[in-house]
Structure formats: structure tokens, C-alpha cells
Amino acid sequence: MTTSSQYKKLVKFINDSLKFDCEEYNESYIKRRLNSRMLALNIPSENYEKYLDHLTKNPAETRKLYDALTINVTQFFRDLTLWNYLKDDLLPKIAGEKLRNGAPPFLVWSCGCSSGEEPYSLAILLLEIFKPIAAPFKIMATDIDVLSLEKAKRGIYDMAAFPTTPKEFLVKYFHQVKDERGQLKYEIDPSVKKYVEFRIENFFRDAPPVSNADLIICRNVIIYFTPEAKDKLLSIFSRSLADHGFLILGKSEVLFTTKSQHKFYLYNTIERVYRKERREEREEISDDRRRNWWHGYQDEIAREK
Numbered sequence: 098m099t100t101s102s103q104y105k106k107l108v109k110f111i112n113d114s115l116k117f118d119c120e121e122y123n124e125s126y127i128k129r130r131l132n133s134r135m136l137a138l139n140i141p142s143e144n145y146e147k148y149l150d151h152l153t154k155n156p157a158e159t160r161k162l163y164d165a166l167t168i169n170v171t172q173f174f175r176d177l178t179l180w181n182y183l184k185d186d187l188l189p190k191i192a193g194e195k196l197r198n199g200a201p202p203f204l205v206w207s208c209g210c211s212s213g214e215e216p217y218s219l220a221i222l223l224l225e226i227f228k229p230i231a232a233p234f235k236i237m238a239t240d241i242d243v244l245s246l247e248k249a250k251r252g253i254y255d256m257a258a259f260p261t262t263p264k265e266f267l268v269k270y271f272h273q274v275k276d277e278r279g280q281l282k283y284e285i286d287p288s289v290k291k292y293v294e295f296r297i298e299n300f301f302r303d304a305p306p307v308s309n310a311d312l313i314i315c316r317n318v319i320i321y322f323t324p325e326a327k328d329k330l331l332s333i334f335s336r337s338l339a340d341h342g343f344l345i346l347g348k349s350e351v352l353f354t355t356k357s358q359h360k361f362y363l364y365n366t367i368e369r370v371y372r373k374e375r376r377e378e379r380e381e382i383s384d385d386r387r388r389n390w391w392h393g394y395q396d397e398i399a400r401e402k
Contacts, residue, residue, distance in 0.1 A: 210238035239297070
């Protein structure tokens with residue numbers, strides 16, 4: 098069997114058994130992840146037939162491979178400059194406009210939420226912004242990894258999850274607990290938990306979990322996708338956002354290399370914040386008209402005067 102046919106057979110096994118769509122990712126990325134596991138097992142590089150045999154005989158390896166493919170690396174308030182920008186600028190602007198106009202609850206989609214650190218961080222910021230009134234917001238958090246979502250629902254983390262978390266948030270929104278081995282952990286407070294709904298979802302196969310979202314955050318996910326898969330997901334995001342909605346990608350993810358660039362325009366260059374574009378493709382439009390799509394922009398102009 099040729100190396101190419103071995104690889105295709107292994108990919109089919111991964112698609113069928115792990116429900117992980119390898120075809121949506123760059124082949125070079127998939128092969129790097131596979132070879133990292135094969136190296137750990139002393140299986141020669143690109144001997145996919147031998148690795149497939151190992152997978153079928155050792156079910157525990159499927160979880161290790163899944164972790165290697167999904168790279169679930171996350172922390173509370175990871176990339177603190179982004180969170181400061183959200184806290185001091187973007188979230189208060191959207192929240193203020195919605196409150197003044199009696200709009201529906203602030204709706205957020207945390208896509209690829211892993212073990213919950215990101216959506217819980219968002220919930221903490223929104224609780225701070227909306228206090229002291231009852232917080233009118235909801236966060237839908239989705240991922241394809243069942244075990245990560247189970248951890249997210251438990252909401253218990255060790256100290257490694259908090260390297261950049263402001264101390265006042267750790268004190269205010271977490272409780273110290275000990276696990277069965279007596280190790281110190283931190284549990285998210287129920288006052289935060291109740292605003293986050295976790296759901297398993299494969300965004301290429303399942304219907305979007307939200308519509309008219311004010312914000313979608315999907316960081317460090319699409320960088321590994323094929324151009325076709327990126328376009329597919331960005332189209333889903335565009336349809337799922339409200340007319341004024343925002344999309345946040347990872348710092349290394351550039352939207353304008355895709356065919357979907359006309360669906361968004363760059364709102365904040367440094368933090369990779371994009372805004373839904375309502376014009377038709379090739380229709381000319383000014384920045385002022387874009388901003389006026391958001392009713393809160395008029396309030397900003399008035400305050401500046």
C-alpha cells in the first residue's frame with residue numbers, strides 16, 4: 098500500500114471514528130499532528146498503516162490523537178490586551194446601546210470554547226458592565242470535544258488556568274475547592290455559570306446555535322482550515338450575526354485572504370475585531386455609512402461634541 102493510500106485510509110478512520118473532519122483542515126497541519134503522535138510512539142514518520150493498526154488495537158490512543166488534532170490550549174483572560182479592549186471599549190458600547198433602546202438580551206457565541214475559560218471570561222466582563230441591574234445577556238459556548246465540554250460544565254480549574262486573570266476577578270467570581278487528592282482548585286461561581294450554555298457542535302455539520310448574535314468570538318481556530326473551509330465558516334458567522342454584529346478572530350488569523358472578505362470589514366486592526374458588512378459585494382460604501390449602521394454610533398458623536 099502506498100503512503101498516499103495509507104494516509105487516506107487513516108483519515109477515513111479519523112473521520113468515521115472521531116467525527117473529526119480532516120478534509121476541512123490543511124493537509125500539512127493534519128500530517129504534522131499525526132506525526133507528532135507517531136513520534137511519541139516510535140512509529141516511523143508517515144508509516145500511517147502501522148499507526149492505524151495501533152489506533153484500532155489501543156482505544157486510549159484515539160483520545161490522545163483527538164487532543165493533538167484539536168490543540169485545546171486555553172486560559173482565563175488569555176491575551177490580556179484583547180480582554181482590556183473588550184472591557185473598556187467594545188462591550189460597553191454594544192451593551193449601552195442595547196440598554197438604551199430596550200433591545201433583546203446581549204447574545205454572544207463562543208465558538209470552539211474548549212473547556213470553558215473563554216465564555217466564562219466573557220460572562221465575568223458582562224456581569225461587571227451590566228451591574229448593578231439584572232444582567233440581560235446570554236452566552237452560547239460550543240465545541241466538538243465532549244470531554245472538554247464536561248470540564249467546562251463542571252467549572253473547576255487549577256491555577257494554571259489563571260496566569261493573567263485580574264486578582265479581583267479571581268476573588269469575586271471563584272471559590273477555592275480541593276479535589277480528591279487534596280489539590281487546590283478554583284470553581285466558577287454559579288452567578289457566572291447561569292449565563293453560559295454549553296453545547297456540543299460541529300460547525301461544518303450542525304446548524305448554527307444562534308441567530309442575530311451581537312458578538313462571535315472564534316480565536317485560533319480557522320488558521321488551520323483550508324481556504325474552502327474558512328469561507329464556509331465565515332459565511333455561517335455572517336448569517337449568525339445581527340446587522341451590527343462583531344467577529345473576533347485570533348491575532349494570527351487574517352480574514353482578507355479568503356473569498357468571504359466582503360462579508361466583514363476590519364473594525365480594530367490590533368485586536369483582529371471585524372464587523373459584519375451589510376453592503377452587496379462590489380458596492381462602494383464609506384466608513385461613516387458603515388458606522389451609522391450601529392445606532393450607538395450617533396451617541397458616540399454626540400459625546401465627542
